[in-house]
Every structure is written in structure tokens, then in C-alpha cells.
Amino acid sequence: MIAYIIRRLLIAIPTILVLIVASFFLMHFAPGGPFTSERPLPPQVLANIEARYGLDQPLWKQLYDYLFNIIVHFDFGPSFKFKDRDVNDIIAQGFPISFTYGSLSFLAATSVGVSLGIAAAIRHNTWIDYFAVGLGIAAQALPNFIMGPILILTFTLWLGLLPGGGWNGGQWQYLIMPVIALSTSYMGSIARITRSSMLEVMSSNFIRTARAKGLPTRILIWRHALKPTLLPVVSYLGPVFVYVLTGSVFVDMYFSTGGLGQAYVGSALSRDYAVLLGVTILYGTLTVVVNLLTDLAYAWFDPKIRY
Amino acid sequence: MFGKSPKAAQLAEDVTDFTAVQGRSLWQDARTRFVQNRAARACVLVLALIVAFTIFGPLFAQWNNEEIDWDIMGNVAAQGMPSLATGHYFGVDDLGRDLYSRVIQATSTSLLVGLIGASMALTVGTMYGIVSGFVGGRTDSIMMRIVDVLMAIPATLVIILLLVIAGRSFFMLFIALGAVSWLSMSRIVRGQTLALKHREFIEAARAAGVSEITIMHRHILPNLLGVVVVYASLMVPEMILAESFISFLGLGVSEPYTSLGSLISEGAGTMAYGTLWQLAVPLFFYVTIIITMFFIGDGLRDALDPKDR
Numbered sequence: 001m002i003a004y005i006i007r008r009l010l011i012a013i014p015t016i017l018v019l020i021v022a023s024f025f026l027m028h029f030a031p032g033g034p035f036t037s038e039r040p041l042p043p044q045v046l047a048n049i050e051a052r053y054g055l056d057q058p059l060w061k062q063l064y065d066y067l068f069n070i071i072v073h074f075d076f077g078p079s080f081k082f083k084d085r086d087v088n089d090i091i092a093q094g095f096p097i098s099f100t101y102g103s104l105s106f107l108a109a110t111s112v113g114v115s116l117g118i119a120a121a122i123r124h125n126t127w128i129d130y131f132a133v134g135l136g137i138a139a140q141a142l143p144n145f146i147m148g149p150i151l152i153l154t155f156t157l158w159l160g161l162l163p164g165g166g167w168n169g170g171q172w173q174y175l176i177m178p179v180i181a182l183s184t185s186y187m188g189s190i191a192r193i194t195r196s197s198m199l200e201v202m203s204s205n206f207i208r209t210a211r212a213k214g215l216p217t218r219i220l221i222w223r224h225a226l227k228p229t230l231l232p233v234v235s236y237l238g239p240v241f242v243y244v245l246t247g248s249v250f251v252d253m254y255f256s257t258g259g260l261g262q263a264y265v266g267s268a269l270s271r272d273y274a275v276l277l278g279v280t281i282l283y284g285t286l287t288v289v290v291n292l293l294t295d296l297a298y299a300w301f302d303p304k305i306r307y
Numbered sequence: 308m309f310g311k312s313p314k315a316a317q318l319a320e321d322v323t324d325f326t327a328v329q330g331r332s333l334w335q336d337a338r339t340r341f342v343q344n345r346a347a348r349a350c351v352l353v354l355a356l357i358v359a360f361t362i363f364g365p366l367f368a369q370w371n372n373e374e375i376d377w378d379i380m381g382n383v384a385a386q387g388m389p390s391l392a393t394g395h396y397f398g399v400d401d402l403g404r405d406l407y408s409r410v411i412q413a414t415s416t417s418l419l420v421g422l423i424g425a426s427m428a429l430t431v432g433t434m435y436g437i438v439s440g441f442v443g444g445r446t447d448s449i450m451m452r453i454v455d456v457l458m459a460i461p462a463t464l465v466i467i468l469l470l471v472i473a474g475r476s477f478f479m480l481f482i483a484l485g486a487v488s489w490l491s492m493s494r495i496v497r498g499q500t501l502a503l504k505h506r507e508f509i510e511a512a513r514a515a516g517v518s519e520i521t522i523m524h525r526h527i528l529p530n531l532l533g534v535v536v537v538y539a540s541l542m543v544p545e546m547i548l549a550e551s552f553i554s555f556l557g558l559g560v561s562e563p564y565t566s567l568g569s570l571i572s573e574g575a576g577t578m579a580y581g582t583l584w585q586l587a588v589p590l591f592f593y594v595t596i597i598i599t600m601f602f603i604g605d606g607l608r609d610a611l612d613p614k615d616r
Contacts, residue, residue, distance in 0.1 A: 145555045149578060
């Protein structure tokens with residue numbers, strides 16, 4: 001197992017490096033920069049600005065400095081747009097917010113989805129099953145950017161129960177709608193995956209044996225059926241995490257939570273490549289790490305996996 | 308010698324006349340199963356109605372999607388609601404443009420995006436996956452490492468990046484959607500190819516001197532098609548979702564063209580002013596399309612891949 005972990009780490013590290021280099025070149029060959037405007041700056045001024053950000057250096061030197069600063073100082077450099085903040089500040093300000101409701105949504109989607117799926121599978125072909133399947137499919141068709149307006153319309157405009165946006169230090173009233181908006185559609189897909197996986201497990205031979213020896217259904221499910229049921233769900237959690245990350249881009253924009261997504265889209269529109277690059281690398285690294293964790297969890301869950 | 312028993316004689320006759328039990332191909336089998344799936348059948352019908360609506364709907368439109376109804380503009384909440392009298396069957400949008408024509412235009416854009424995105428994923432992903440799986444060895448591990456790296460970047464961020472860097476256009480949107488969607492497809496195809504390439508019929512083909520390229524497209528590709536079709540059909544709603552998300556952020560197709568995502572976004576922006584139809588109508592079409600696509604994809608999976616239920 002330890003050898004497997006080390007081998008996976010050895011693959012993950014170059015993956016992150018390649019990710020950084022690829023995004024770096026992608027942004028550098030993009031036409032138009034943060035300093036191109038409708039009124040062109042005098043060449044002398046432009047040259048000074050570029051010298052300030054090190055853009056006059058040869059490309060390999062820029063890349064080397066960038067990598068060096070990230071690895072040694074964990075420093076993503078200055079923002080091109082905000083003169084008084086660097087990328088680290090922007091990330092440090094936005095990331096905790098996105099992370100808070102992101103992880104809450106992740107938990108909500110997983111727990112509700114799994115319980116719904118299991119309930120549907122245990123009561124196969126009853127109204128509970130039909131209700132859960134219908135709910136799952138409806139939820140899947142309602143991604144975050146649809147749920148957002150619907151929630152605001154219902155809870156803010158009609159019922160007047162919840163604030164329509166903002167963060168306010170993460171008070172629970174401000175958390176409810178972002179979490180629901182972000183988790184609904186993944187809850188739906190998790191419920192469907194769990195249900196079909198559970199149905200398959202429940203019709204397998206070892207479950208029939210356990211039933212035949214007279215094990216009560218409750219113990220049967222907890223002790224025998226749950227673990228194999230969750231296998232495909234675990235492998236789906238990696239993608240769900242990525243969806244939650246990207247979905248947070250919308251939630252940040254729509255609910256004005258001040259999270260990282262707002263900074264991301266803002267920097268994309270104003271071509272602040274330093275911020276764009278920093279956030280892309282952060283998200284990419286997180287994805288690699290989560291995929292790694294998913295694989296490890298999978299290996300731990302499934303004794304049949306050879307590593 | 309068959310003449311001795313009438314039954315055997317009958318059977319022999321049947322065989323020579325091809326009226327005996329005939330083998331059914333995988334595709335015939337799949338079609339039967341698909342047609343028996345009531346939910347999938349209903350969804351195909353609904354989807355066909357929507358497609359027909361985008362094709363024939365403009366014939367009944369009294370306004371085109373760019374015209375502004377100056378009488379209503381500025382007083383949309385009071386006069387712009389859906390009505391037969393004004394000719395705005397779905398009402399007007401915030402600027403006084405006819406929502407009926409705009410919804411038709413948006414629906415066809417979204418459907419087109421879904422189809423083109425999925426077919427790009429299909430072609431690129433299939434070719435990449437077959438080559439990677441079939442060639443194997445070091446080529447395979449390098450090609451799959453590349454996919455791993457690309458998959459590590461969240462897809463929506465890549466789409467946003469590409470659209471910002473290369474500028475917004477229809478063409479770029481398709482490229483961006485295609486660029487992110489082929490990855491998972493290539494993994495699936497590679498896995499299937501690996502499973503297929505050591506089977507006896509491939510060995511037989513090789514022993515008979517068939518070239519590698521011919522083996523790939525004559526023997527491996529047809530055996531992959533079932534899986535590929537299923538995943539492509541599930542990818543169509545994903546592409547529509549992705550495009551709507553991009554449009555919602557304001558990076559999708561640009562005016563006067565529109566997509567369901569941007570219409571929903573506009574409707575969501577004005578919903579506080581009593582013009583709910585601007586949100587409800589595009590939302591209805593959107594949710595209907597996504598749900599029917601899911602059911603059709605599920606039906607196709609059950610039909611083509613009955614083990615994987």
C-alpha cells in the first residue's frame with residue numbers, strides 16, 4: 001500500500017508541474033495583455049511597466065522565476081490589475097469562502113445522495129423508489145446556475161426568508177442558498193449511481209447467501225452490501241469535487257459571496273493573467289490531490305484492486 | 308437422409324430457404340430493447356417535437372428575434388406578457404424583443420452545441436483512445452499521462468480560459484467544448500480497446516496478414532461503437548449544460564444570437580420586476596431538453612450495454 005502511495009505521488013508531482021508550465025505558456029501566447037487598452041500607452045511607459053512585472057525577461061527566465069517562487073516561497077507573484085495586492089492575497093481572501101460552502105455542498109450532495117439512493121434500492125419498485133428516481137433526475141437537470149435564480153425567487157423575493165446574497169462572515173442564513181444551489185445536481189447523480197450500484201449488489205450471490213442464512217436486512221445492508229455499493233460512488237467523488245470547484249465560480253458570481261470564483265471571472269475578463277494563472281494552478285493542484293485521495297480511498301475500499 | 312422424419316425434412320427446407328430461426332445482430336437486439344423502453348420512447352417523441360418546433364416554429368412567428376417592439380419597450384412588465392393579440396406568444400424580453408423567436412433561436416443553438424460538442428468528443432476521443440490502447444506500451448502511457456494532466460484542469464475553467472484568450476465566437480465555443488470533452492471518452496475507448504485487442508478474432512485477423520490500421524477500423528472500431536454511442540448520448544446534455552453555464556457567465560454566443568443559458572440568465576436578472584415569463588419559458592425548454600436527453604441516454608445504455616445496468 002505504501003509503495004502504491006509513493007508511486008501515485010511520483011506521478012502526481014510531474015502532473016502538477018506540467019499543468020503549471022502548460023497554463024503558463026497558454027497565457028503567454030494569448031493575444032492582448034492586461035496593459036493593452038484602447039488608448040495605447042507610450043512605449044517608454046509600457047516598457048517600464050513590463051520591467052516592473054519582469055515581462056521584459058526572456059520567456060524561459062520568466063518561467064524559471066515563476067516556478068522558483070511558487071515552489072520555494074509559495075508566491076504566485078503580483079496581480080497585474082490591482083497594484084496593492086498580489087495573487088496570494090486574492091487567493092487568501094477568496095479561497096476560505098469558496099472552500100467553506102464548497103465542502104458543505106460536497107458533504108450535503110454525498111450524504112443526501114447516498115441515503116436517497118440506498119432508500120430507493122432497498123424499497124425497489126415502490127413509491128419511495130419512484131419518488132427518489134424522479135427527484136434524482138429532476139435534480140440532475142437543475143444545475144447550480146438554474147437553482148440560483150429559482151432559490152432567490154422563492155426564498156428571497158416571495159417568502160422573504162433568506163438574504164439574496166453576500167457572505168457576512170459565513171452566517172448560516174447566507175450559507176443555505178449557495179449550498180443548495182451547488183449541491184442539488186450532484187446529489188441527483190450520486191443518488192442515481194448509488195441506486196443502480198446497490199441494486200446490482202443486492203442481486204449478487206453473497207447477498208443471497210447472507211439472506212439464506214437468515215441475516216436480518218438491516219445487518220445485511222450495513223455489514224455486507226454497503227461497502228461494495230459505495231465503490232462506484234467513491235470513484236465519482238473526484239469528478240464531483242471538480243464540479244463543485246467550477247460551480248463555485250457561478251455561486252460566487254450570483255450570490256456575491258466574495259469567493260475565489262468572482263476573482264477568477266473578474267481576472268479573466270480584465271485579462272489579469274497573473275491571477276488567472278494562480279487560480280488555475282490552485283484548482284488544478286487541488287484536483288490532482290483529490291483524484292489521488294479518491295484513488296487511495298478506492299484501493300482501500302476494494303481489496304480486489306491491485307496496486 | 309433427412310427425408311426419414313418429416314420434422315427434420317421441414318427443418319432442412321427451412322434452413323435452405325432462410326426461414327429458420329435467424330440470428331439477430333446486436334443492433335437489432337438493441338433496437339428492440341430501446342423501443343420497449345417506454346420512458347425512452349416518450350422522450351424521443353418529446354425531443355422530436357422540440358426539434359420540429361425549432362424548424363417550423365419560425366413560420367408562425369410574427370416578429371423576428373432582433374426586432375424591437377417599440378410600443379411595448381419600457382413597459383414590459385405591464386404589456387409584454389405572453390399574449391396572442393400582440394403576436395408575442397411567449398411575451399417579450401427586457402428590451403422588447405419577441406421571446407418566441409428568441410427561444411426558437413436559442414433552442415436550436417443549444418441543441419446544435421450539444422450535438423457538435425458531443426460529436427467532436429466522439430471523433431477525437433475515439434481515435435485517440437483506439438490508438439493509445441491498440442499501440443500500447445510506452446506510447447500508451449505517454450498518451451494517457453497527457454490525458455491525466457489535461458483532466459486535472461477543471462473543464463469549465465479551460466473553456467473560460469480559451470474563450471477569453473481566443474475571443475468569443477461560435478467557432479471558438481465549439482473548439483473549447485470539444486477540447487475538454489474528448490478526454491473521458493478517450494479513456495473509456497482505451498479501456499475497451501485494451502479488453503478487445505487480445506481476443507481471438509484480432510489474433511486471427513493478424514495471422515491472416517491484415518494490417519494494423521485495418522484491424523483498428525475494421526475489427527476494433529465496430530466493437531466499440533455500442534459503448535461509444537452510449538457515452539456520446541450522455542455527453543449531449545453535458546455539453547448543453549456547459550454551454551449554458553458559459554453563457555450565463557456572459558462568455559457564450561454573442562447578440563443577436565442567443566442560447567437557452569443566456570435567456571435564462573436574462574430572465575433571472577429581471578425576475579424581480581414581475582416579468583417571470585422571461586425566466587419560465589426558456590427554463591421550461593431547457594429542463595425538458597436535459598431530462599429527455601438523460602432518459603434517451605439511459606435507454607440507449609440499457610439497450611446497447613445490458614450488462615451495465
